[in-house]
Amino acid sequence: MFSRKMNFKKYPSQELFEEYIYFRASWTYLASMQLLSRKSKSIPNYKCGFQYNPTVVIGGPNSNICLYMATILCTYKIPQLMYGSAPLRNIETQGVFFYKMFPSGSHQYRGILQLLLHFRWTWIGVIYLNDDNGEMFVHNMLPMFSRSDICFEFIQKLPELTFSNDAEWMIREGIEICKVITRSTATALLVHGEIQSMVILRMFISFSEFEGIQKKTKVWIMTAQMDFTSLPFQRSWDINFIHGMLSFAVHSKEVFGFQKFLRMKTPVSERGDGFVRTFWECAFHCFFPSSSSDKETLEFCTGKEKLETLPRSVFEMNMTSHSYSIYNSVYAVAYALHAMYSSSIKYRTLVDRRRGMLLNQKPWQLHPFLGTVSFNNSAGQLVSFDKNRELVAGFDIINWITSPNKSFFRIKIGRTDPHAPPDKMITLSENTIVWPGQFNQAQPISTCNDNCYPGYRKTKKEGKPFCCYDCLPCPEGKISDKTDMNDCVRCPEDHYPSQDQDLCIPKSIIFLSYEEPLGISLAILALVLSFTAAFVLGIFIKHQDTPIVKNNNQNLTYILLTSLLLSFLCVFLFIGQPGRVICLLRQTTFGFIFAVALASVLAKTIVVVLAFMSTRPGSRMRKWVGKQLASSIVLCCSFIQAVICSTWLTTFPPFPDSDLQSVAEKIVLQCNEGSPAMFYSVLGFLGFLAAVSFIVAFLARKLPENFNEAKFITFSMLIFCTVWLSFVPTYLSTKGKYMVAVEIFSILGSSAGLLGCIFSPKCYVILLKPELNHKKLLIRRKNLKVYAFAPN
Structure with missing residues (x-):
């Protein structure tokens, strides 16, 4: 509400009306009728004495001036050149007589839109003159701005002065507009008006100081219809508010x-x-x-x-641009008249008659020549009209700079190209722009809130325009690499988000290699165990004639030691970059070798049991004890595993693959088993052999001292089963190269358990207690013949 104590006498309201009234377009009626009347008197449709014969009328810059001109002059079909904005008119009755020395208005509005988008000013205020062009701008053009993500904090219309007693009301309205501008958070303000709008705007800003309204620095953006206009009493007024202003002007x-x-x-x-x-x-x-x-x-x-x-x-x-348009208008008329007269001369031969005809040319006869005129003016610029009789030209973008002596300078900082694509229609020299002093030459920001920087995404604020939003961090696994992104995006599979979630980083390739401590450690351990197995095998070969070697089924011992040696060496198939051949051999080789080893253990255990049973008087088991049984068990079990592996290789063979998902920041090179069912079938058969061996050995653990190898097999199978039972959950819960490491640990641990539990006692006797390795010491007194339980 306005204060009742407001003293409007301190404002020059009467002087304002007296000066401003001359901007009213209705005065154009008088000037238009005087063109059609005698020099001294204005009597429409009546001429006597010296007569004026207007051929063309140049009008502007106010659009209403052109509109009032058209009301009278179109009746006489007089061509009219307008150097201001185009008025709303009846296309059929009036538009055919208009020639606009002003480019298409839509082109200017697209240029303003691109300027706002270029500086990322998405939160703006709009002030427009209360006339037909202003209403058209608000209803037709501003929706185009909204579709390009431009929001409006406020849209205010400048009041229009009609009578002298409206001056105080106009000042009230102006002060309210200044309050809205001061309270607004938008930095960029777009002003759409006419030539007189600058007068009104200066008055409102100056009058608001009387009411103690604090000034707030804004970046003003003026349309080309406006220009700097001053009334005499405004001469001493401050113009610093236009410092840093941007405006459009006809090129x-x-x-x-x-x-x-x-x-x-x-x-x-x-x-x-x-x-x-x-x-x-x-x-x-x-x-x-x-x-x-x-x-x-x-x-x-x-x-x-x-x-x-x-x-x-x-x-x-x-x-100025308006003066330049008038200059071009005069020359356009001159070129059109020249073309018309040149065309008339071709069809007239009598000089006197020709002169008479030229003097009586009608205004409407100039239209065909004026619409097609095209020439280069003295500044070297091409002047021509398009099919809509609008000037073919772009707009200059002007930066206004004020000086302490209340003067100003216009600096061209860019221009628009009517033929360029929408996103490239403006060119700017940003380094030459002078911004209002409060911004310290930093580009002003005009947004509803701070930008959402990379790593964040926008989310709508309830009850606010779409330009107002909150910023939320990107969810895990997604990034935003630009400002004000509506949503975060996932990185490609071979990339991962950075810690700040603002860019995608290429994943590094990993596999269990010999160049890392884990790979080197496992390789050294495998070599040590391989040498150990080879050393044990060498000991048994060297002492093959001793009772402790003969009495423990010599052939099965050699097969078991050889398979353990190969199982240690097969670890090297799991270290290094996976290849096609390695992936084919890795699991199948391990599965087959372990099957041979377990089959050997199972055969040794069964042979021990049968040998004990065959020593009983009258036992029929003696015929089953021999090399054929042990070999049959080993061959049968090995054949079954070979069939499983062959089926695996022929149906769903393993192949090199890369795991992009298991490890967030790595690409794991691995061997894809092809068929998990076949992989677990191989492991399942190994588990079956181990279980049977453990059960048989466990049942034979209490045999007499001569048959205590069953105890060692029991312990070895207990270790073997424990290792592989823990392998399955560990393997399934591990990712990346550590899955391979878990399998290697299982292979080495289970193989080392077999080697240690079965052969360490025998090696102890052979190497450290050779005096015990005699047949007579292996025979108990009550069982003098039972040492032959394991025939060779």
């Missing part, structure tokens, strides 16, 4: 000789031009004397004042 170039032309314009040189004298008085604060009394009280204009001494807020020596 223009400096015209050679323009400043020289301006310097020639003086009240002395233009005595018949009352406009120059009026401008001179306003610009230099002086008066031309109209009577002798004036000389005593007022400062007179000498006519020798220099225009270049005026600050730019009063007068610009450089050609």
Whole structure:
């Protein structure tokens, strides 16, 4: 609510109305009718005496001026060139007479959109003039901004002054707009207006200071329809708010000789031009004397004042975009008239008749020539119209810089290209941009909240526009590598997220190799155990004629020791980078060798039991005790395992594979078993042999002392079964190269258990107690003949 104590007398409201009223387009009616009437009197449709015959009318920059012109001039089919924004009009009745020295408005709005997106200003305020063009901009163009993720904190319309008693109401509305701007968090403000909008905006900002409204630095973005305009009483007002402002302007170039032309314009040189004298008085604060009394009280204009001494807020020596459009309009008419007259001359031969016809040319006859005009102006720019009779040109992007003397400079920092793709239609020289002083030359940020940086994703705030959001960390396994991503994405399978979840890092390739401590340790352990097995085998071969070797089934002992030696060596198939051949041999070789070893143990155990039973008087088991039984057991068990392995290799053979999922940051090179069922069938058969051997050995553990090898087999099978029973859950719960290490530990542990438990007592006797390795010491007195339980 407004304070009832507001004193509107301190505002120049009456002076405001008197100055602002001349911007009202209805005054154009009078000027339009005067073009169609006598010089001294305005009587529509009646001419006598000296007559004006207007061929073309150039109007602007206010769109309503062009609209009011059209109401009268279109009746006479007079071509009209507009150098401001295009008014809303009836295409069929009025549009055919318009030629716009202003590029397509949609092109400008797309350029503004790209500018906002370029600087990532997604949270903006919009101020627009309360007219038809402003309403069209809000209803048609702003939705296009929203579709490109631009949000609006506020959309305010500038009040339109209609009568003098509306001045105080207009000031109230303006102060409210300033309060909205001050409270807003948006840094970028887009202003869509007309030539007079700058006057209104300056007034609102200045008047708000009287109400103690604190200024807040903003980056203003002005449309090309606007320009710097000042009323006389605004001359001393501060213009610092436009410092760092960005605006669009119809593309223009400096015209050679323009400043020289301006310097020639003086009240002395233009005595018949009352406009120059009026401008001179306003610009230099002086008066031309109209009577002798004036000389005593007022400062007179000498006519020798220099225009270049005026600050730019009063007068610009450089050609503005609007002036450049007027310049091109005049030349476009000249070229069109030349084309029309040249065409008329071809069909007329009599000079007098031709002159008469040329003087009586009708305005509508110029349309075909004006619509197709195309020429290069003195600045070297091509001037032409498109099929919609709009100027084919782009826009300049202007950076405004103010100086302490209340002057300003326009710096071109970029431009738009009407023929470029939408995402490349603007080019900017960011290094030359001067931002408002509060930002310390850092690019301003205009967002609803802080950006969601890489590693985070956006999530909507309830009840807020879509530009307002919270930031949540990416879930595990996903990353966001850009600012303000709507969702996090998963890395490719051969990459993993960084710790900050802002980039994907290539996974390193791992396998159990000889270059790492674990691989070296296992290889050395396998070699040591292999040499141990070979050493034991050598001992037994060397002492093959001793009773302790003969009496323990010599052939089975050699087979068992050889299979244990090979089982230790097969560990080297599990270390190193997996290849096709290695994967085919790894599990099948291990499975077959272990089957032979376990079959040998089983055969030794069965032979021990049968040998004990055959020593009883009248036993029929003696015929089963011999080499044939042991060999049959080994061959039968080995054949079954060979069939399983062969079936595995022919149906679903193992192959080299890479595991991308088990270890987060690694690619594990491994051998894929091909068929888990066949893999566990091989292990299952080994478990079956081990279980049978353990049960038989356990039942034979209490045989007489001569048959105590069953005790050693029992202990060895207990270790074997314990190792492999613990292998299964450990193997299934381990990932990566450690799965291979677990299997190697199981192979080495179970093989070492067999080697140690079965052969260490015998080696102890052979090497350290040779005196016990005699037949007479192996025979008990009550069983003098039982030493032959294990015939060779």
